[in-house]
Amino acid sequence: MAAKISLSRYLVEQQRMEGHIPAELRLLLEVVARASKSISQSVNKGALGDVMGGADSENIQGEMQKKLDIIANEVLIEANEWGGHLAAMASEEMEGIYVVPNRYPQGEYLLLFDPLDGSSNIDVNVSIGTIFSVLKKPEGVGVSEQDFLQPGCKQVAAGYCIFGPQTTLALTVGDGVVMFTLDREQGSFILTEENVRIPDDTQEFAINMSNMRHWDAPIKRYIDECLQGTEGPRGKDFNMRWIASMVADVHRILTRGGIFMYPWDKREPGKPGKLRLMYEANPMSWLIEQAGGAATNGKTRILDLQPTKLHERVSVILGSKNEVERVTAYHSEAVDGAAVV
Numbered sequence: 001m002a003a004k005i006s007l008s009r010y011l012v013e014q015q016r017m018e019g020h021i022p023a024e025l026r027l028l029l030e031v032v033a034r035a036s037k038s039i040s041q042s043v044n045k046g047a048l049g050d051v052m053g054g055a056d057s058e059n060i061q062g063e064m065q066k067k068l069d070i071i072a073n074e075v076l077i078e079a080n081e082w083g084g085h086l087a088a089m090a091s092e093e094m095e096g097i098y099v100v101p102n103r104y105p106q107g108e109y110l111l112l113f114d115p116l117d118g119s120s121n122i123d124v125n126v127s128i129g130t131i132f133s134v135l136k137k138p139e140g141v142g143v144s145e146q147d148f149l150q151p152g153c154k155q156v157a158a159g160y161c162i163f164g165p166q167t168t169l170a171l172t173v174g175d176g177v178v179m180f181t182l183d184r185e186q187g188s189f190i191l192t193e194e195n196v197r198i199p200d201d202t203q204e205f206a207i208n209m210s211n212m213r214h215w216d217a218p219i220k221r222y223i224d225e226c227l228q229g230t231e232g233p234r235g236k237d238f239n240m241r242w243i244a245s246m247v248a249d250v251h252r253i254l255t256r257g258g259i260f261m262y263p264w265d266k267r268e269p270g271k272p273g274k275l276r277l278m279y280e281a282n283p284m285s286w287l288i289e290q291a292g293g294a295a296t297n298g299k300t301r302i303l304d305l306q307p308t309k310l311h312e313r314v315s316v317i318l319g320s321k322n323e324v325e326r327v328t329a330y331h332s333e334a335v336d337g338a339a340v341v
C-alpha cells in the first residue's frame with residue numbers, strides 16, 4: 001500500500017521543489033491547518049459545547065454574529081500571531097486589520113479569512129467552513145490596510161477547510177488544487193485528491209431562487225433557460241442545489257462541476273452583491289480557476305478586480321467554464337446595460 005502523504009510532508013516536498021513555496025509560507029499554511037483542526041473540534045462539539053447560537057453582537061457588515069464566528073476568529077488570530085510569518089491579518093468578523101503585536105517578530109505575509117462561512121447553518125448541523133487567502137506584504141516599513149488592497153491574482157496561497165461529514169482542506173499555491181481529509185484518529189490531514197479538475201460543462205446550478213424577482217435580466221434569462229430543460233434553448237434538463245454555505249457549494253463544484261451564483265440584486269441596489277471580495281470571492285475564484293473553471297462578476301474576471309476597501313462586496317459567478325462564460329456573455333449582450341456595479 002502506498003504511504004499516506006500528510007499535509008506536512010506535502011508542504012515540505014513542495015518547499016524542496018525549485019520555485020515552489022518558501023519556508024515561511026509553508027509554516028503559515030501549517031498553522032492555518034492546525035487552527036482549522038481546532039475549529040473543526042469546536043464545530044463537532046455542537047450542543048455538547050458552549051458553541052451554538054448567537055453571540056448578541058454585530059460584525060462590521062451589520063450581521064448578527066454566532067458564537068462560533070467569534071470562536072473561529074479568535075482561534076485563527078491566536079494560532080497565527082506569534083509564529084513570525086505574518087505582518088497582519090484581516091477578517092470578515094473584524095472592522096480593521098489586526099497587526100501582529102510588537103512582542104512577536106513580523107513576517108512578510110498577510111492573511112485574510114472568513115473564519116466561519118455559512119454561519120446560518122451552524123445550528124442546523126449543515127456543512128460550514130473556514131476560507132483563507134494569503135498575500136505578500138508590499139515592501140516598506142510597517143503595515144496598513146492599504147497593503148491588503150491587492151487584486152486576487154496576487155494571492156500566493158488560498159483555500160478552505162470544510163466541516164461536513166468529513167473535514168476536508170482544499171488548497172492552492174498556484175499549481176493546481178489539492179485536497180486533504182482530516183484523519184481524526186491520527187489528528188493529521190492526509191492527501192486525498194491531487195490535480196482537482198472541474199468539467200467545462202454542467203447541468204447543475206446553485207443560486208438562491210427566492211431572490212429571483214430581484215435579479216437583473218441576464219441572470220433571469222440564464223436561469224429561465226435552465227428551467228425550460230429539454231424543451232428550452234439549452235435542450236437539456238438542469239438540477240439545482242443551494243446549501244447557503246459558499247464553502248459547501250464550491251466544494252461540490254470542485255468535486256463534480258456546476259455553476260454558483262450570488263449576483264447583484266435589487267434588494268440593496270447600492271451594494272455590488274452579498275459576498276465579500278477579499279475573504280470569499282478571491283480565494284474561491286482562484287481555487288476554481290486553478291481547477292480549470294472560471295469566475296467573473298458578470299463582466300470582469302474576479303481575480304482582476306482592484307479592491308478599494310477591505311470589506312468590499314462583489315457579485316459572484318463561478319464554476320464550470322462554459323456556463324460561467326455563457327452568463328458573462330448574457331451580461332455583455334443585455335440591451336438595458338446590466339447593473340454590474
Ligand code: AHM
Pocket residue numbers: 063092114116117118119120208244245246247262274
Ligand atoms: P456568512 O459568511 O456570513 O456565513 O455569509 C455568506 C454566506 C455564503 O456562504 C452563502 O453562499 C450565502 O451567505 C448564503 O446567503 P443566503 O442566505 O442569502 O442564501
Ligand code: MG
Pocket residue numbers: 092114116117118246280
Ligand atoms: Mg462567508
